[in-house]
Amino acid sequence: MxxxxxxxxxxxxxxxxxxxxxxxxxxxxxxxxxxxxxxxxxxxxxxxxxxxxxxxxxxxxxxxxxxxxxxxxxxxxxxxxxxxxxxxxxxxxxxxxxxxxxxxxxxxxxxxxxxxxxxxxxxxxxxxxxxxxxxxxxxxxxxxxxxxxxxxxxxxxxxxxxxxxxxxxxxxxAPTDVPPPADLSVRPRMPLPRAELVRQGVQALDSAANPVILAGGGASLSGAGPELLALAEKLRSPVATTFAAKGVFPHEHPLSLRSWLEDRYVTDFLEQADVLLVAGTGLGELSSNYHTMRPKGRVIHIEADSGKLEANTSGSLAVHADAKVTLGALAEAVRPREADGRAETAVAGVLRRVRDRLSGHEEEFALLEAIPTGVLSFWDMTILTYWAWSAFPGPMWSAQGAGGLGYALPAALGAASSGRRALAISGDGGAMYGLAELATMRQHDLDVTWLIVDDGGYGILREYMTDAFGAPTGTELVRPDFTALAASFGIPARTATPATLAGQLTDALDESGPNVVVLRARPRMFAQT
The missing domain is CATH 3.40.50.970 (Thiamin diphosphate (ThDP)-binding fold, Pyr/PP domains)
Structure with missing residues (x-):
């Protein structure tokens, strides 16, 4: 009242x-x-x-x-x-x-x-x-x-x-005498696949010599992991996942191409499929290696947003439907294939070529390996996030939708408000957008660890400008002493080097309440091909 x-x-x-x-x-x-x-x-x-x-x-x-x-x-x-x-x-x-x-x-x-x-x-x-x-x-x-x-x-x-x-x-x-609601009926829409489209999809997949699956964020959001796994194993089909779908298919599965969508070896492999099943992605810029992917075979496109169907492809079998329901229908109807090891061998070869190409980036791989996969993690737009999109083995949430700065810390605060510990990862440039929320961390005593990768500026823009123009402009930043700033809010903070990051993060995540880890490092972006 x-x-x-x-x-x-x-x-x-x-x-x-x-x-x-x-x-x-x-x-x-x-x-x-x-x-x-x-x-x-x-x-x-x-x-x-x-x-x-x-x-x-x-x-x-x-x-x-x-x-x-x-x-x-x-x-x-x-x-x-x-x-x-x-x-x-x-x-x-x-x-x-x-x-x-x-x-x-x-x-x-x-x-x-x-x-x-x-x-x-x-x-x-x-x-x-x-x-x-x-x-x-x-x-x-x-x-x-x-x-x-x-x-x-x-x-x-x-x-x-x-x-x-x-x-x-x-x-x-104003005063109101409208009674408190007792029964509010909410029935969200869910597009279901048309039977004739499912039949066509099954026929195309059964006749394919080398089918490949690209699973997107829609597959993850719909909870289609079990259906995707069942379909891939029946077809003996390699599976790549977009950055938004990490975790929807087991990272270490022998059919997993993982998320190396910015690598030409993976792009070439997807292009060579005689049937490419795309589920839950509109094949936008990040999912198509910056619109360079040109599938040579038949494309089956499952997408819940009808506006994305054939927006970036043409001549596909377009299925306006929920990914989980549709993948389940396909998995139930396709003929199982003999596990002859050919697809697994092909996947292993692609991943080996990707890793060989990145042989000079051991420090960046080590940084990612120091970040645990079992914690809710929210990533700002920073070089380490670009690496994580492709190489981080577990689920993650990032600001890849709009690509804006300042997402990680408040998103992690929101997640931690559900009762689970969360990890936020920002660069020092992106961290400046979220400094005010240090007060929120402390006031609500939220279980959030904030990892700030301090490389002295807008690292990804620095590399882009240097590559394009020979020198960066406006990328070098004055920034605060993040550990002292956190301490001023009563939040424990520690500094880390690449060598000590794994231990420092483990200790921080084991603590209750908020804390900050500042990593002084200058990771490099891998060449996109």
Missing amino acids: GEAGVRTGGDLVAETLAALGATTVFGEPGQHALALFDALRRSPLRYVGCRTELGVAFAADGHARATGTVTPFMVSTGPGALATLPALMESRLACAPVVGISSQIPSDGLGGRRKGYLHELPDQAASFRGVATSVQVVRAAAQIPSALAQAWEAALGVPQGPAWVEIPQDVLL
């Missing part, structure tokens, strides 16, 4: 979120949104407050990826709302189900009836229509439960992504 026990629109928002199954909400208060935050005091929702709105939305993204469930966040109007756009872009491209709830100026200012409100925009919602899967502006308290349920359903629908709801300040503050 609000003042004098009055129940408000803000209370109805909190009640609706709880009815939808939310347990945690991230946020940053602001003037128009105060009724939302006041209502959280009286709700069962756990509130995690970040220090910037960008951090709020990244934290919700990390929590959604770690839990596989919709995660809500709350921010205020205008600057607060707009500051979430880079994170929502990442959530959209990475298919992370988040629901952003923003306040709005009072209702009489919407539609131009009254002017001059603080944070006023002519059409705030328009800024989100190219980013969110669903955008709604609530006009009355009675609309709140339905609007939030629709946003929840949109966020969970395949392909998943962010949804956006705006509620005017006066609606949040």
Whole structure:
């Protein structure tokens, strides 16, 4: 209840979120949104407050990826709302189900009836229509439960992504007699494969002499690991995974090509397949070796986002469907093949040639080997992340969707808010985007280890500019003493070298609460071919 026990629109928002199954909400208060935050005091929702709105939305993204469930966040109007756009872009491209709830100026200012409100925009919602899967502006308290349920359903629908709801300040503050929601029905859409397409796919795979599978993030998000493994083993088909699908197929499996998608040896191997089954990826820039891959055989393309079908290929058997369901149907119907060892030998040969090409990068491999695979890890855009996309053996989450900086730490904070320890990995340039969230780590005593790879600047841009122009510009950075800065927040910090990193990380991850590890190293990027 609000003042004098009055129940408000803000209370109805909190009640609706709880009815939808939310347990945690991230946020940053602001003037128009105060009724939302006041209502959280009286709700069962756990509130995690970040220090910037960008951090709020990244934290919700990390929590959604770690839990596989919709995660809500709350921010205020205008600057607060707009500051979430880079994170929502990442959530959209990475298919992370988040629901952003923003306040709005009072209702009489919407539609131009009254002017001059603080944070006023002519059409705030328009800024989100190219980013969110669903955008709604609530006009009355009675609309709140339905609007939030629709946003929840949109966020969970395949392909998943962010949804956006705006509620005017006066609606949040006003008393309401709309009863708390007791039963909110959410039925997210899931496209199923058409039977005739499955039959065609089975016929193509059964007749293929050397089928190959490329599994993408959609396969991982749909939980298609068992179906993918069953299909690959029945077909004796090598499997490559995109960077977003790491972990969906066993890394050490003899049919695993792993994720060396920026290597020409792997690209050539995929191109030579007489049937290439692509499941859960739109074959975008990073999944197609920068649009250089040209498959010579038949392509079967399974994709839940219909807009990506044949966007980067032509003449494929296009199947608009969920990856798990479709791979399961194919695995059940294809004929099993004899395990004659030819595919395994071919895979081993490709991986050997890749490793031989990278023989001068032992330190970079050693750095990755020092990072454990059994912890939730969130990676900023840094040279070590580029290596991890290809070489890290376990699941990982990175900002590869939008490619923006500042993702790792707040995303790890969000994941840790689900009750599990998380690891954030940033370069010193990307770390500067997240320094404010050191306060969040300490205030909520979150189990997060932040590894900062300090190479003196924007390392990947330094290498790109040197290669392209002969010298870098604007890449060398003044940065703080990260260990002293962490200590000023009461957060334990330690420094590491490449030789001591494995031990320092092990110790840090074994501790409770937040801590920081600063690695002074200058990893080099491998040549992309």
